[in-house]
Amino acid sequence: MAQDYYNMLGVERSASVDEIKKAYRKIAMQHHPDKNPGNKASEDKFKAATEAYDVLSNPEKRSRYDQFGKDGLKGNGRSDFYEGDLSDLFQNSPFGSFFGGRGRDRQQPNYGEDLRIKLKLNLQEIAQGAEKKVKVKRYTSCTSCRGNGSEGGNAIEKCGLCKGHGSIRKMAQTLLGNMFTETTCSNCSGTGKQIKTPCRSCHGQGRELIEDLITFQIPKGVRKGMELTLRDKGNVPPRGGISGNLIIQIDEEEDDLLKREGNNICYTLHISFIDATLGCEMEVPTIYGKVRLKISPGTRSGKVLKLIGKGIPTVDGYGTKGDQLVFVQIWTPQELTKEEKELLLSLRHSSNFIPKPNKKEESFFERIKSFFQG
Template sequence: MKQDYYEILGVDKSASAAEIKKAYRKKAIKYHPDKNPGDKEAEESFKKAAEAYEVLSDPDKKARYDQYGHAAFDGAGGFGGGNMNMEDIFSQFGDIFGGAFGGGFGGFGGFGGGGQRRVKGSNLRIRIKLTLEEIANGVEKKIKVRRKVQAPGVTYKTCSTCNGHGQVTRVTNTILGRMQTATTCTTCGGAGQVMDKRPADADAQGLRIEEETVPIKIPAGVVDGMQLKVTGKGNEAPGNGISGDLLVAIEEEEHSTLKREGDNLHYDLYVSYPEAVLGTSKEIDAVTGKVRIKLEAGIQSGKILRLRGKGIPSINGYGKGDLLVHVNVWTPKNLNKEQRDFFERMQHEDNFIPKPERGDKSFFEKVKDMFS
C-alpha cells in the first residue's frame, strides 16, 4: 500500500499551501541526489516527496486525494499521479530549491551533463463519457488523439552560445573578488542544442501534428470529474525532451432508470394496487443486466429492498455497493363506476384500514437506514 502523502511530507491535512511547500523543500533538500550521491534509498525518498508535493500543491488534485485517496490517481493501463522520474521532478519543481544546489543538480532532473536541461512537452486533456455499465465493469477505450511529434528529418546541432552545456557562466569583478554565476542559456533554453534542419511541414520547434489511437484502460468504480493520467501520451518535446502526459477527465452519463449515490444505486419501482395487495415478481434493471425480484403480498409503498453487491465496485477495492429498490404503489386517478363502487364498499372494511406494525418504519427511519 502506498504511503500517505501527508505522512511523507510530515504535515497535517489542515496544513496551508505555504506549510506544504516548506515541508517539501525541507524533504527535497535532505534527500537531494547531490547531497546523497549513489544512495538509492535517499533517491526514492526524494521521488516520494516530489510525488506528494505534486498532488498536495494542486488544489484540485488535493481535493480529489482527500476524498478518494490514492485511488483518485492510480488506475490501470499507465494511469497514476505517481512514479515520477527525475526529469519530471526538476522540470516542474526545480525552482523550489533556490540556490541550495547551484543549478546543475548533478546531472539529475532534466539536466544532463554540464547542466543541460531536458524540456518536457505540454500535456493534453481530453474528456471521456462513460455509461453506468462501463463504470461498473471497467472498460478499455481507444481514443484518437492529435498530438505533436518529432517531424522526420529534423536534426539538431550543438548550441554555439553555451557550447552544449545548457548554461552560460559569467565572471564578475567585485570588491570582494571575482564572482562566478551560471544562468540558463537563453538561446537554447538550457537544452544545449538548437535546430539545424527543419522540414517544411514542421513548426518552429521541429514538431508536427499527427493523429494517434491511444488505448485507455479505465478501472471500474471511477466517478464523474475524476482525472486519470496516461504517461507520455501528450505532446512530444523538441530534441531529446520528454513527452507530456494525456490527462483523461471522466464524465458520467445519466442512466435512464438508475441513480448513483457513491457506490450504491437507486431504482424506483412502481407497482399497481392489485400487485401490491396480491404480491408479484418484477424484472428490474441492474448494471450487470436484468434482475428478477419477488414482492410479498401486502407490500407497502415506500418499502426499500436492498440487493447487496448489485451496485458499483469501490475504486478503493472495498467490494461493491448495493442496489436499493424503492417500492412505489401506483394509485389510479381515473376509475369506472364498477371500480369506484368496489372501493367505496371496501373503504370501511377492516382489512383496508391502515394499521402500521412495529416493523413498518417511518419515512425518516428509512432515510436514516439508507444513508447508514
C-alpha cells in the same frame, strides 16, 4: 540595478561567505535563464543576483562596497584598488557542477505539456470497467527527423556562436580587474545547439501534431471527479525530452432510472395497490441487466428491497460491491372508469381496507435509515 546587494540576495550585512553562496545558489537555480527561457523578470533577477554575488563573495570588493557603496566599486578616481584577476565566478563556485561543464550535460531535461480530457461514462461502464478509445490531438516525435529537428535526423552541431555553452561570457575591464557578464546566447536561445538544416516536415521543432487514437482501460468503480493518468500520452516537448501525460477526468452520465448513491444504486419501483396487496413478480432494471423481483402479498408502500451485489464495485478492486435498493411506491390511479369506480366503492368499507397501522412496526423513515446504515 539600484538595489542593495545584500537585499538582492536576501542576506544580512553580517552574512558569512557561506551564507552568501547559499543565497545566491538558491536564486540562481530558480532564475537561471535556461530554466526560464524568455522570462525577462527572471533574467534580470539572475543578472542582479550574479552581480551581487560577484561583489559580496570577494572580501576586497565586499569591504569596498560596505564602505563606499557601488561608487566604491566603480573606482571614481581611487588608485589603490584591488587589481587582482577576479576568480572565474562560475568555475570556482561551489556549484560548478550546475554551471560548469557547459553545453549538453548542463541542460535541464525538457518536459512536454500534460493534456486533459473529460470522459463521460454511464453506470454500466463504471460498474463493469470499460475499454475506451479517445482521439487526442498531441505532439509526438517527428518521424522524419526522429525528433531532433535536424533534416534527416542528422547529428546536431554545437552552436557556432557560444561553442555549445548556451551563454556568452563578456569580459569588461574595470579597475577591479576583469568583470564577467553572462547572457543567454541569442543564436541558440541557450540550448548550445545549432541545427544546420532544420527538418523540413517539422521546421526544426522535432515534433509534429497528430491525431492519436488512444486505447485504455477504465477500472471498475470510478466516480465523477476522479482522474486517470496515462503516462507519456501528452505532448512531446520540442526537440525531444520527457513527454507529458494525458489526464482523463471522469464524468458520470445521468441514468434515467438508476441513481448512484456512493456505491449503492437506488431505484423506485411503482406497483399497483392490487399487486402490492396480492403479491406479484416484477421486472426491475439493474446496471447488470434486468432481474425478476418477488413482491410478497401485503407489501406496504415505502418498503425497501435490497438486491445484494447489484451496486458498484469499490474502486480499490477488493471485490466488494454496493447493492441496489428498490423503493416500492404504490401507484394511485389518477383516473377511473365507471366500472372501476363502482368496484372500488364496493370495497370502500370492507374492513381489510381500513388502515390499522401496527405500532410495533418500524416507521417508514426508520426502515430507510437502517438500509443506508446496514
